[in-house]
Amino acid sequence: MIRKVWAGGLAAALAACATVPDTPSYPEARPYAVTANAASEVDAALARAAASGKRVLLVMGANWCHDSTALAGWLATPRFAALTAARYDVVYVDVGVPQTGKGRNLEIARRFGLDSVPGTPALLVLTAEGKLINRDTAATWRNAASRSEEAIFAELAALADTPAP
Known part of the structure; x- marks a missing residue:
């Protein structure tokens, strides 16, 4: 009797696993590259933003992180690409694994007033002058x-129009 109950439970569990989709319900992209000088890429984005009147969308994440690749995937879709092309200069910065103490480029977040990156991704919206628009929500994109x-x-869209502090 116990074997029948156990076998029935196992069959139900396997059936539930079989219904999990093979692909996530969001697009994915992996643009987070380990570069020699991420800070100079951010500086270049700020300079482009100053010339264009846009804001900088600084996406701090990692290719190993499903939340980071999901956010990057959405940003790569035509709908989001139209918004970012019109309102933002987007720069991706690889931060490693900050939640385990193996982070990198975390000084970039601190430069703009974000004391820590407790998880990935963090999304900082900056004015061309480097003022952080979304201090309260920057680290909540995990x-x-x-x-x-x-x-x-x-x-x-709302952050693109939020007044600078």
């Missing part, structure tokens, strides 16, 4: 893979 396309788009 759940980007579970956010809806609409919620992400609405927040990025």
Whole structure:
């Protein structure tokens, strides 16, 4: 009897696993490259933003992180690409694994007033002068893979128009 119950439970568990989709419900991209000087890439984005009147969308993440690749995937879609092309200069910075003490480029976040990067990704919206627009929400993007396309788009559109502090 116990074997039948155990076998039935195992069959139910396997059936549940079989219904999990092979692909995530969000697009993915892996643009986080380990570069020689990420700070100079950020400086270049700030200079381009000053010339264009845009803001800098500084995405601090890692290719190993599903939330980072989900956010990057959304940003690569035509809808988001149109928004970012019109309103932002986007720069991706690889931060390694900051939550385990193996982070890199964390001084970039500190430069703009974000004391820590407790997880990935962090999303900083900067004026061309380097003022952080979204201090309260910059480190809250660790759940980007579970956010809806609409919620992400609405927040990025609103941050593009948020007055500088």
